Amino acid sequence: MTDLFDKFDMSQSSLGQHADYLEDYFMFPKLEGALGPRMSFNGKPVLNWSLNNYLGLANHPEVRRVDGEAANEWGLAYPMGARMMSGNTVHHIELERQLASFISKEDVMLLNFGYQGVLSIIDAVVDRRDVIVYDAESHASILDGVRLHMGKRFVFPHNNIENLEKQLKRAKKLADETGGGILVITEGVFGMSGNLGKLDKIVALKEKYNFRLFVDDAHGFGTMGATGAGAGEELGVQDQIDLYFSTFAKSMASIGAFVGGNARAVKFLRYNLRSQIFAKSLPMPLVIGAMKRLELLRDHSEHKDNLWKITKALQSGLRENGFNIGTTQSPVTPVILSGSVPEACNMVYDLRENYGIFCSLVIYPVIPKGIIILRLIPTAVHTLEDVKETIATFKELKSKLDDGVYLREEILVLEK
Numbered sequence: 531m532t533d534l535f536d537k538f539d540m541s542q543s544s545l546g547q548h549a550d551y552l553e554d555y556f557m558f559p560k561l562e563g564a565l566g567p568r569m570s571f572n573g574k575p576v577l578n579w580s581l582n583n584y585l586g587l588a589n590h591p592e593v594r595r596v597d598g599e600a601a602n603e604w605g606l607a608y609p610m611g612a613r614m615m616s617g618n619t620v621h622h623i624e625l626e627r628q629l630a631s632f633i634s635k636e637d638v639m640l641l642n643f644g645y646q647g648v649l650s651i652i653d654a655v656v657d658r659r660d661v662i663v664y665d666a667e668s669h670a671s672i673l674d675g676v677r678l679h680m681g682k683r684f685v686f687p688h689n690n691i692e693n694l695e696k697q698l699k700r701a702k703k704l705a706d707e708t709g710g711g712i713l714v715i716t717e718g719v720f721g722m723s724g725n726l727g728k729l730d731k732i733v734a735l736k737e738k739y740n741f742r743l744f745v746d747d748a749h750g751f752g753t754m755g756a757t758g759a760g761a762g763e764e765l766g767v768q769d770q771i772d773l774y775f776s777t778f779a780k781s782m783a784s785i786g787a788f789v790g791g792n793a794r795a796v797k798f799l800r801y802n803l804r805s806q807i808f809a810k811s812l813p814m815p816l817v818i819g820a821m822k823r824l825e826l827l828r829d830h831s832e833h834k835d836n837l838w839k840i841t842k843a844l845q846s847g848l849r850e851n852g853f854n855i856g857t858t859q860s861p862v863t864p865v866i867l868s869g870s871v872p873e874a875c876n877m878v879y880d881l882r883e884n885y886g887i888f889c890s891l892v893i894y895p896v897i898p899k900g901i902i903i904l905r906l907i908p909t910a911v912h913t914l915e916d917v918k919e920t921i922a923t924f925k926e927l928k929s930k931l932d933d934g935v936y937l938r939e940e941i942l943v944l945e946k
């Protein structure tokens with residue numbers, strides 16, 4: 531027998547093993563100053579491409595005003611319990627009504643956090659007789675929800691519709707035996723690759739396999755579709771999505787989330803979603819602030835237009851300069867390079883310290899060894915100058931990487 535806490539030795543954790551030398555810089559970096567494309571990191575100004583603020587609403591003067599006024603008027607304590615018991619208000623109900631109308635669903639339920647919401651939706655919707663079929667590149671909240679499931683689950687390779695159909699055949703056979711149903715789970719926009727989920731192809735299989743579709747559209751809400759209602763609108767299949775989820779953590783630049791569906795489904799969730807029944811409801815400033823954000827997202831398309839202007843300039847500029855940005859169809863922009871983990875760290879150190887550009891670094895073990903992804907998230911408040919500066923910098927960086935400049939055992943950050 532061992533002491534339970536022996537496993538807390540960080541050397542055993544896949545990310546934690548790097549904590550001693552990567553912490554504070556590559557992991558848990560501390561950005562300073564006011565939020566925006568131009569921030570400060572380690573006391574130096576940086577151009578930041580790592581903000582979950584697609585539409586630039588985080589610092590919109592109307593948003594800041596309403597957030598402040600709501601915090602003043604209501605405080606953070608109110609309401610004082612779970613929605614079902616003592617945490618319901620007319621504001622929560624009104625926000626749900628507006629969201630439902632915007633995403634063309636009969637009803638919507640607010641969630642305190644997206645991650646817990648997704649987990650809890652999966653937990654509530656399926657029981658041990660039911661079968662889950664899900665995309666292999668799904669977000670951790672989906673994977674963790676699937677782990678809670680007591681019945682069978684089948685995974686299909688990312689966006690592989692042929693294989694999905696194979697899994698659906700297996701799922702249907704099983705569900706016919708158990709008397710259960712089938713839940714297919716995918717994303718509207720995949721947050722690492724920027725790919726859209728093939729929702730149109732997926733819904734085309736609904737009739738044959740009689741499944742329900744749950745879509746996590748965290749990155750699609752506000753960024754995709756003619757009105758910004760998301761990937762379902764973009765692909766013309768919003769009405770075929772049985773449970774539509776998004777978080778307030780991206781385009782809405784806040785905290786909270788929601789799930790929409792027909793009235794019967796949302797009523798069921800209100801009485802069965804453990805993450806909401808047993809947790810305090812969203813504080814009033816977040817609810818009132820979300821209403822202002824939704825108004826700007828819905829009624830002011832210039833934010834989405836700006837986002838796409840920057841996205842197109844960034845993505846076409848990178849492509850024209852020979853960069854591999856994969857198959858993205860959304861603002862998410864992965865720059866895919868080859869190199870080792872130490873090379874990646876040296877390169878990002880150089881990028882931050884000497885070129886003043888901050889973006890996320892994705893390396894092994896999150897992705898396979900030998901691949902480096904620099905992930906850029908454009909926003910409506912970046913400028914074309916920011917794009918130009920970034921592309922010029924990335925060109926220099928790539929030629930250094932190709933010339934082996936970053937091929938050193940030790941990590942430059944240790945030499946500070």
Ligand SMILES: Cc1ncc(COP(=O)(O)O)c(C=O)c1O
Nearest residue numbers: 643644645669671721748777779
């Ligand atoms: C695809 C996806 N689903 C769910 C979540 C979780 O949302 P939240 O941050 O509101 O917990 C995120 C991250 O924010 C996400 O990217």
